Amino acid sequence: MDARGPRMAEVLHLTVSIARTPADVYAFAADPRNLPLWAEGLARSDVRQQGDAWVVEGPAGRVTVRFAPPNDFGVMDHDVELPSGVIVHNPMRVLPNGEGSELVFSLFRQPGMSDEQFVADRSAVEKDLDQLKSLLEENPALPSRDGASG
Template sequence: MTDVLHISVTIRRRHDEVYEFARDARNLPRWAAGLAQSEVRPDGDAWLADAPFGAVRVKFAEHNSFGVLDHDVTLESGVTVHNPMRVLRRGDASEFVFTLFRQPGMSDDDFERDRAAVAADLQTLKRLLDPSTP
C-alpha cells in the first residue's frame, strides 16, 4: 500500500465559503468526527479537542487567500502530526483535498481505517455545505 493518499470531494459551494467554514475550528465537531467529537476550546492560537484517540491540540495555518488549511495535530504523547489540507477553486464549486500520510509503524489496516475516516468526514462536510447533496 502507498505511504500517501490524496482524498478529495467536490463541494458545489464557493471556495471562500467552504474555506471559512472548514477553517473555523468550532465547526470541527459538525464534520470532522475523526478529529473532534465534542466542542473545541480555544488555546492561544490553537484549539483543544477530544478526538477518538484522546485529547489533541489543533493549530491551523494562518488565514490566507489560497485555500490552505494545513493543520498540526499534537497528540497527548507530544507527537505532532502535520495534515496538509486545501480548498481548491473549481469554477463555482470547490475541491476539498486532504493529504493523508502513513505514520511510522502504521499497518495497512490502520492506514485504511484512517483513509475511510477521512473520506467519511469529507462526505459529511459535503452534506453540510453542498445544497445538491441528498
C-alpha cells in the same frame, strides 16, 4: 536518508467536490469551532481555544490542533498533537473547480502504522470529507467568509 535518497511516507490525496464557492468552503471548514459538525475523526466535543491552538476530545483522546493562519489561498493545513506528544501534519486545501470547490486532504501514513490502521485512517478522513460536503451543500445559509449567507 540512505544511498537511494530520503525515506518518504506513503501518501494519499483524498478529494471531494463541493457545490459551494471556495470562499464558502474555506470560511466554514477553516473555523475550528465548526470541527465537531463535520470532522468526527478529529473532534467529538466542543473546541476550546488555548493560546494559538485549539483543544478537542476525539478518537485519539485529547488533542491540540494548530491551524495555518487565515489566508486567501484556501490553505487549511493543521498540525495535530496527539496525547503521546507526536505531531501529525495534515495538509489540506480548497481549490476552485468551476463554480464549486475541490477539497484536497493529503493523508500521510505514519511511521509504524499497520495496513489496517492506514485503511481505517483513510476511511475516517473520507467520512469527514463526505460529511462536510453534505453539510455545506444541504445548508446554503451557512455563513460565508464575510458572515453573509452562502
